[in-house]
Amino acid sequence: xxxxxxxxxxxxxxxxxxxxxxxxxxxxxxxxxxxxxxxxxxxxxxxxxxxxxxxxxxxxxxxxxxxxxxxxxxxxxxxxxxxxxxxxxxxxxxxxxxxxxxxxxxxxxxxxxxxxxxxxxxxxxxxxxxxxxxxxxxxxxxxxxxxxxxxxxxxxxxxxxxxxxxxxxxxxxxxxxxxxxxxxxxxxxxxxxxxxxxxxxxxxxxxxxxxxxxxxxxxxxxxxxxxxxxxxxxxxxxxxxxxxxxxxxxxxxxxxxxxxxxxxxxxxxxxxxxxxxxxxxxxxxxxxxxxxxxxxxxxxxxxxxxx
Amino acid sequence: xxxxxxxxxxxxxxxxxxxxxxxxxxxxxxxxxxxxxxxxxxxxxxxxxxxxxxxxxxxxxxxxxxxxxxxxxxxxxxxxxxxxxxxxxxxxxxxxxxxxxxxxxxxxxxxxxxxxxxxxxxxxxxxxxxxxxxxxxxxxxxxxxxxxxxxxxxxxxxxxxxxxxxxxxxxxxxxxxxxxxxxxxxxxxxxxxxxxxxxxxxxxxxxxxxxxxxxxxxxxxxxxxxxxxxxxxxxxxxxxxxxxxxxxxxxxxxxxxxxxxxxxxxxxxxxxxxxxxxxxxxxxxxxxxxxxxxxxxxxxxxxxxxx
Numbered sequence: 001x002x003x004x005x006x007x008x009x010x011x012x013x014x015x016x017x018x019x020x021x022x023x024x025x026x027x028x029x030x031x032x033x034x035x036x037x038x039x040x041x042x043x044x045x046x047x048x049x050x051x052x053x054x055x056x057x058x059x060x061x062x063x064x065x066x067x068x069x070x071x072x073x074x075x076x077x078x079x080x081x082x083x084x085x086x087x088x089x090x091x092x093x094x095x096x097x098x099x100x101x102x103x104x105x106x107x108x109x110x111x112x113x114x115x116x117x118x119x120x121x122x123x124x125x126x127x128x129x130x131x132x133x134x135x136x137x138x139x140x141x142x143x144x145x146x147x148x149x150x151x152x153x154x155x156x157x158x159x160x161x162x163x164x165x166x167x168x169x170x171x172x173x174x175x176x177x178x179x180x181x182x183x184x185x186x187x188x189x190x191x192x193x194x195x196x197x198x199x200x201x202x203x204x205x206x207x208x209x210x211x212x213x214x215x216x217x218x219x220x221x222x223x224x225x226x227x228x229x230x231x232x233x234x235x236x237x238x239x240x241x242x243x244x245x246x247x248x249x250x251x252x253x254x255x256x257x258x259x260x261x262x263x264x265x266x267x268x269x270x271x272x273x274x275x276x277x278x279x280x281x282x283x284x285x286x287x288x289x290x291x292x293x294x295x296x297x298x299x300x301x302x303x304x305x306x307x
Numbered sequence: 308x309x310x311x312x313x314x315x316x317x318x319x320x321x322x323x324x325x326x327x328x329x330x331x332x333x334x335x336x337x338x339x340x341x342x343x344x345x346x347x348x349x350x351x352x353x354x355x356x357x358x359x360x361x362x363x364x365x366x367x368x369x370x371x372x373x374x375x376x377x378x379x380x381x382x383x384x385x386x387x388x389x390x391x392x393x394x395x396x397x398x399x400x401x402x403x404x405x406x407x408x409x410x411x412x413x414x415x416x417x418x419x420x421x422x423x424x425x426x427x428x429x430x431x432x433x434x435x436x437x438x439x440x441x442x443x444x445x446x447x448x449x450x451x452x453x454x455x456x457x458x459x460x461x462x463x464x465x466x467x468x469x470x471x472x473x474x475x476x477x478x479x480x481x482x483x484x485x486x487x488x489x490x491x492x493x494x495x496x497x498x499x500x501x502x503x504x505x506x507x508x509x510x511x512x513x514x515x516x517x518x519x520x521x522x523x524x525x526x527x528x529x530x531x532x533x534x535x536x537x538x539x540x541x542x543x544x545x546x547x548x549x550x551x552x553x554x555x556x557x558x559x560x561x562x563x564x565x566x567x568x569x570x571x572x573x574x575x576x577x578x579x580x581x582x583x584x585x586x587x588x589x590x591x592x593x594x595x596x597x598x599x600x601x602x603x604x605x606x607x608x609x610x611x612x613x614x
Contacts, residue, residue, distance in 0.1 A: 125527050129591070144526055184520055187510050189527030194568065196528075199502055200587040202557070202564045203494050213491055215590075218599045219451055220432050220496030221503075224535060227600060228528065230591030233584030237577050244572055250509070251569045255562060257509045261501065262558045265551055270544050277540030280507040283522075284436070284537030292525045293534060 002165055005030040007064040009079055010071030011044045012232070013127060014096045016136030018068065019049040021169040024138055034060040044133045061086040066161075068122075069095035069107065074238040076103045080110035087117055092158045094122045098185055098235075100149045100178035102242035108153070118158040121149035121178055123185070124171060131232040142170035143291070149178035186246040190239055191254060194247065196228035197236070309472055312337040314371040316386055317378030318351045319539070320434060321403045323443030325375065326356040328476040331445055341367040351440045368393040373468075375429075376402035376414065381545040383410045387417035394424055399465045401429045405492055405542075407456045407485035409549035415460070425465040428456035428485055430492070431478060438539040449477035450598070456485035493553040497546055498561060501554065503535035504543070 006028040008015045015033065022028045032052035035041050041053045054060050061067065061083050069076055076097070083093075093111065097103040104121045112119055126144040128135065146166040150159050163173045176184070203214060203222055218226060240247055264272045287293050313335040315322045322340065329335045339359035342348050348360045361367050368374065368390050376383055383404070390400075400418065404410040411428045419426055433451040435442065453473040457466050470480045483491075510521060510529055525533065547554055571579045594600050 125524055145524060147524075184516065184524060185527060187513055187516060188521055188524045188529040191510065192506060192528040192532050195502060195506055195565070197584055197587050198565045198568050199499060199561060200590055201568075201583050202561045203498065204586065204590050205564070206494055206557075206560065209491065209494060211593075214495055215593045215597045215599065217432055217452060217454075217491060217495045218594050218597070220492060221499040221535065222495040223594055223600050224531060225499050225502075226587070226591040226594045228531060229584070229587035231584075231588075233581050233588060236584055237580045240572050240580060241575060241577055248569060248572060250513075251565065251572075253513065254506060254509045255565065257512070258502070258505045258558065258562065261505050261508075262555060265547050265558075266555060268548060270548055273544045273547060274540050276508050277504055277536070277538075277543055279511065280504050280533070280536035281538075281540060283507055283511050284533040286518075286522045287525050287530055287533045290522045290525070292522065293530050 001026060001029050002161055002168075003028045003066045005032065005064045005066075007032045007034060007060045007067045008050075009034050009060070009067065009069050009083075010075075011035045011040050011049065011133045012070065012235075013131050013133075013136050013140075014124065015068075015070035016044065016047075016049055016133035017126075017138060017140040018070065018096070018124075018169065019044070019133075020136060020138040021141070022165075023049065025168050027165055027168055028066075032060045032064065040133055047133060049133060057082040058086045063088065064091060066092045066094070069093075069097065069103070072232075072234045072238040073097045073099050073103050073242050077106040077110050080107045084111040084113075087111065089116045091117045092161065093117050093119045094162055096122060096124055098123060098189065098239050099243040100181045104149070104151065104178060112153070115153060118153065118155050119151070120154040120158050120162055121151075121181075122162060122166070123147045123149070123181065124166060124169070125185075125189075126171075127231075129227050129230040131235070139170065141166070144171055146171040146173045147181055148173060148175045149181050150175060151178070182243050183246055186243055186250050190243055190247050191250045193228060193231065193236060194240060194251070195254065196225045199225050200229040308333060308336050309468055309475075310335045310373045312339065312371045312373075314339045314341060314367045314374045315357075316341050316367070316374065316376050316390075317382075318342045318347050318356065318440045319377065319542075320438050320440075320443050320447075321431065322375075322377035323351065323354075323356055323440035324433075324445060324447040325377065325403070325431075325476065326351070326440075327443060327445040328448070329472075330356065332475050334472055334475055335373075339367045339371065347440055354440060356440060364389040365393050370395065371398060373399045373401070376400075376404065376410070379539075379541045379545040380404045380406050380410050380549050384413040384417050387414050391418040391420075394418065396423045398424045399468065400424050400426045401469055403429060403431055405430060405496065405546050406550040407488045411456070411458065411485060419460070422460060425460065425462050426458070427461040427465050427469050428458075429469060429473070430454045430456070430488065431473060431476070432496075433478075434538075436534050436537040438542070446477065448473070451478055453478040453480045454488055455480060455482045456488050457482060458485070489550050490553055493550055493557050497550055497554050498557045500535060500538065500543060501547060501558070502561065503532045506532050507536040
């Protein structure tokens with residue numbers, strides 16, 4: 001057993017998928033899950049995801065040797081304040097947040113003023129557009145990357161334990177500077193997500209179209225964006241607000257490039273468009289070669305999602 | 308048998324998927340495929356997709372009672388000119404193009420000055436990001452919509468035959484005014500595709516990032532956009548150039564909405580973002596309820612793509 005008592009704060013898609021792994025693979029002796037949402041706790045209980053289900057921070061935190069924040073990022077500060085009251089010295093504190101500078105700053109500020117606990121940021125880069133404990137599944141993490149972002153207060157032992165935990169979940173583990181993490185994620189995740197939300201809004205709002213028609217023919221491409229834009233609103237709002245500067249900069253870049261493309265269309269510059277489309281096709285090939293989009297894996301995820 | 312001799316012009320993803328259906332379901336007696344690309348013809352021959360494989364328009368057109376344009380839209384005019392030389396009176400002319408006003412205008416102008424043939428525009432709204440005859444498969448059309456855009460020269464008989472043909476392929480068939488078709492497709496297909504190309508270009512061009520890193524963590528969301536942006540460059544260039552005005556208008560709408568969202572982030576207007584994200588989540592539900600995104604169907608497509 002890697003841990004005696006683990007506490008997962010927030011039992012949503014990621015929290016519940018982690019819970020499944022911790023139990024199935026005997027990574028912890030006792031697993032506690034905390035959620036302020038009664039419905040999520042009830043669902044988790046029905047699914048037998050843990051040993052302790054609570055909306056009482058004290059009950060969850062007491063005697064835990066690892067605590068993982070898995071709530072939307074903006075709630076980290078408030079939760080950390082509460083956790084600080086009951087946490088024992090030496091406990092490993094980690095998280096699954098998609099923005100690392102903000103979330104770790106909040107944790108350190110409210111929970112670790114006296115350097116009593118050991119903080120190691122974590123971000124398992126995996127997910128589906130669904131949310132809630134009923135939509136998690138244990139193979140969600142398989143073959144994906146988990147990024148740890150240790151700082152000067154992280155210990156090698158804690159990093160090793162977290163590495164082992166995520167590897168047991170099927171992940172490949174990498175470490176990264178947290179500022180760099182936030183920059184990379186803004187590009188590969190936050191900007192694409194924002195664009196998906198934005199375009200679904202635009203298309204839905206067009207006048208002179210019937211909503212029914214848009215939905216009916218959504219297989220033309222729109223559908224794929226609705227899938228992405230079906231993701232958890234609270235989680236994403238928090239990500240955009242807490243990785244603000246980088247996201248804002250990337251939006252500007254994107255708009256510049258889109259306007260250049262708009263100009264290509266207006267002036268019939270087919271060659272320039274063709275060159276870009278050839279480049280993006282090559283990037284697609286790189287993604288496939290890096291095994292980051294495998295039909296085999298997607299199929300498995302879809303099977304899980306159908307259950 | 309619905310037709311005696313069918314000719315498919317262009318044996319790419321859609322052309323070859325249609326060919327598979329026409330043969331497997333005994334919809335035609337003789338199937339000819341024309342392509343100016345020798346490689347595509349050779350691949351089709353190997354796959355036994357047709358009875359006649361030719362890069363000679365005359366050979367393909369002679370005695371055909373149905374001809375289907377399945378090349379990129381900008382080639383329609385030139386091809387129509389050639390087809391006109393050999394086509395017999397009464398032949399049904401249709402196509403699979405994603406832009407209907409431009410393509411039918413080209414066909415009518417070059418091929419049907421004397422109203423000798425019967426033109427009925429068609430658009431099977433189906434596809435994957437792959438191209439070429441080796442990537443087609445017969446169940447591609449199953450459960451999807453095919454839009455026919457008849458005009459004053461289309462006959463009820465021709466419309467009925469095309470309807471039957473696409474229904475045999477597994478499609479649901481709808482008719483629509485061609486201007487309205489181009490407007491709806493700009494929203495549900497052309498704009499989303501353009502945005503995907505654009506964002507993949509933006510992210511790939513960012514300085515201060517390693518290309519490898521972007522690819523490695525692409526499962527964060529970027530990956531889904533690369534899938535869309537891996538689509539055929541020629542086909543899409545032609546679509547943007549020939550549905551220009553509508554696409555340009557929608558780009559402007561999209562940029563406006565994106566800038567509004569950018570402003571929400573800058574001024575910490577989390578509530579406004581949350582409202583939009585809730586709305587897009589609802590639209591996602593509508594798409595699923597309309598059965599336009601079914602894991603079962605996607606799974607089948609992925610299985611076909613793996614073969």
